[in-house]
Amino acid sequence: MKNVLTIIRREYLQRVKSKWFLVSTLAAPAFLIASMVLPILYETGQQETRRHLALVDETGVLADRVEPRLEEAGYTVALAPPGSEDSLRRQALEGELGGYLVLGDDALSRGHLTFYGPQGPGAFQGMAIRGVLVQSALEARLAETGSEIDLNALFGGGSMDIRVLEEASTGTTEDEPAFVGVFIGAMLLYMVVLMYAAAVMRAALEEKTGRIVEILISSVRPWELMLGKIVGVGSVGLTQLGVWILCGILGLTFGVPALAASRPDLLDSETIAQALPSLGLVVLFVLLFLGGYFLYAAVYSAVGAMCSTEEEAQQAQFPVVIFLVAPVILLMPIMENPNTTFAVIMSMIPLFSPVLLYARAGAATVPFWQIATSLTLLYLGVWVVAWIAGRIYRVGILMQGKRPTLPELWRWVREA
Numbered sequence: 508m509k510n511v512l513t514i515i516r517r518e519y520l521q522r523v524k525s526k527w528f529l530v531s532t533l534a535a536p537a538f539l540i541a542s543m544v545l546p547i548l549y550e551t552g553q554q555e556t557r558r559h560l561a562l563v564d565e566t567g568v569l570a571d572r573v574e575p576r577l578e579e580a581g582y583t584v585a586l587a588p589p590g591s592e593d594s595l596r597r598q599a600l601e602g603e604l605g606g607y608l609v610l611g612d613d614a615l616s617r618g619h620l621t622f623y624g625p626q627g628p629g630a631f632q633g634m635a636i637r638g639v640l641v642q643s644a645l646e647a648r649l650a651e652t653g654s655e656i657d658l659n660a661l662f663g664g665g666s667m668d669i670r671v672l673e674e675a676s677t678g679t680t681e682d683e684p685a686f687v688g689v690f691i692g693a694m695l696l697y698m699v700v701l702m703y704a705a706a707v708m709r710a711a712l713e714e715k716t717g718r719i720v721e722i723l724i725s726s727v728r729p730w731e732l733m734l735g736k737i738v739g740v741g742s743v744g745l746t747q748l749g750v751w752i753l754c755g756i757l758g759l760t761f762g763v764p765a766l767a768a769s770r771p772d773l774l775d776s777e778t779i780a781q782a783l784p785s786l787g788l789v790v791l792f793v794l795l796f797l798g799g800y801f802l803y804a805a806v807y808s809a810v811g812a813m814c815s816t817e818e819e820a821q822q823a824q825f826p827v828v829i830f831l832v833a834p835v836i837l838l839m840p841i842m843e844n845p846n847t848t849f850a851v852i853m854s855m856i857p858l859f860s861p862v863l864l865y866a867r868a869g870a871a872t873v874p875f876w877q878i879a880t881s882l883t884l885l886y887l888g889v890w891v892v893a894w895i896a897g898r899i900y901r902v903g904i905l906m907q908g909k910r911p912t913l914p915e916l917w918r919w920v921r922e923a
Contacts, residue, residue, distance in 0.1 A: 510727040514735025515742065518710065522743045532747050536754035558632075561587045561595050561607035569610050572643035580635050592623070599624050608636065618644050689869030692788070693838055693862050696796060700861060701831055703744040704803035705824070710736050711811030712820050715904060729901040733812075737804045744800060752789075791868055791878070798885040799861030802892055803827065809896035812903035819910050834862035845871040855881050857888030895920055 522528050560577065562584050564570035570586055577584045587595055587607065595607040606624025613619045618641045622628055628636065711733075714723065723732055806827050814820040834853075841850045845867040854863040860881045867873050902919040903911065911919070 510731045511735045511738070514727065514732060515739040518736055518739025519742045522706075522740070523746065528743065528747070532750050536751055540754075559583045559585075559603075559605050561585045561598070561604055563587050563589055563592065563595070563607060563609045565589050565609065565611050566614050568647050569614055569640075569643050572646055573608075573610070573639055576639040576643060577636070580639065596623065610640070614640060615644050615647060689842065689866060690838065692792060692869065693866045694835070696792065696799065696865055697831065697835055697862050699744060699748065699796060700799040700803055701828075703740055703800055704807045706740050706743075707736055707804045708807035708811035708820060708824065710740065711808050711900075711904065712814060712817065715812065716815065724905065729904055730897045732904070733805075733808050733897055733900045737801060737808060741797070741800050741804065744796075748793075748796065788865070788869055792865060794882060795861040795865055795885070798857075798882065798889055801889045802857060802861075802885065803831065805889070805893040805896040809899040809903070812900040813906070813911050813916070815907055815910070823910065830858045834859040837863065838866055842866050842870040845873070851877060855884055857885045857892075860885050 558581060560582055562570060562574060562577075564573070564586070574584045574586065585604075592607070592609070595604065598604045599606055602625075604624075606622055606628070609621045609623065611619065611621065618637070620636070620640050622633075622636070627633075713719075727735075807824065810820060810823045810827065814823050837853060837859075841853065841863055844850060850863070850867060853859050854867050854877070864873075864878065864881045868878065898920045899916060
């Protein structure tokens with residue numbers, strides 16, 4: 508065990524201290540933050556003046572509805588009487604106003620308005636203004652008929668309660684699944700497992716081609732070397748995931764609320780909250796990452812041990828990649844129908860469960876026994892695959908020359 512800990516420490520420190528680890532660890536959250544924040548900051552920075560608007564209501568009934576909605580969206584609105592367009596035009600050209608809106612006779616019937624300004628509104632600004640007018644026009648029309656309708660709820664896409672029926676139970680209620688958040692989480696699982704499992708293969712291949720392994724094997728057993736590499740590289744993956752999760756927590760705690768408060772027309776706090784995973788999903792994510800990583804890392808370590816060149820390794824790992832890509836192909840159909848027999852069976856297969864079980868758990872209520880069974884099969888699969896991979900690793904790590912055939916691999920497993 509002392510040898511294993513030494514190898515783990517070496518593999519971990521060697522990677523964590525590299526500049527590429529620092530760059531990749533910080534680049535992912537930085538890119539995510541930049542892709543979300545920079546367009547908003549650019550839009551905001553360009554609109555300090557452009558967000559000061561004047562409103563001319565020729566209908567006589569829309570101003571009281573449009574003005575508060577625009578102010579909720581972050582605009583400063585000044586009401587102007589019809590016939591004041593010349594004065595407003597001068598103020599806009601002198602930079603005192605970002606522009607002025609004229610609600611003509613067809614604003615109520617067609618939701619049409621005219622924007623006058625030194626430059627056109629941005630894409631976000633234009634969508635926000637049109638949305639405000641359409642809601643206000645519908646509300647005014649409905650008020651004429653005496654109808655009381657929550658247009659904000661309707662235009663927000665509505666809502667849906669899901670009640671899972673159970674015997675001798677009134678049912679449980681859950682929010683509508685946040686498909687985007689679940690899809691991102693499942694894809695993150697796929698990418699992280701693939702990235703770090705493949706790193707184990709490259710590490711084994713580098714030491715084999717550089718003849719370093721011949722020196723290492725004189726001091727440690729092959730299974731100790733394989734286990735140390737798998738756990739060491741996996742610890743690097745957990746460290747990176749921990750940093751990303753911490754950045755996500757900090758961003759959600761401080762960054763997103765501030766952006767949502769400053770730009771409510773672009774960010775909705777409730778929508779963002781619905782897209783976040785629950786604590787149970789986070790725990791399941793970690794368990795699936797560990798199981799999926801150890802499973803595929805064992806396979807990749809065997810691939811690295813039985814190959815002598817990078818080209819051979821690329822060819823040999825192709826069947827493994829197929830098993831990793833298959834759940835990604837099935838991801839959307841299973842998220843749409845997460846409780847079908849096909850979805851349940853596929854999420855029980857250890858090679859597929861790291862991605863598909865997370866997708867099912869995020870898209871619907873999955874019975875606890877199915878989650879427990881899938882995790883049990885996954886970790887049993889890790890034990891079986893690690894046992895087979897260890898026997899291949901024991902023989903292959905010292906072999907040079909031609910890549911072994913399938914019958915030869917089977918002989919290694921039986922005789923090692």
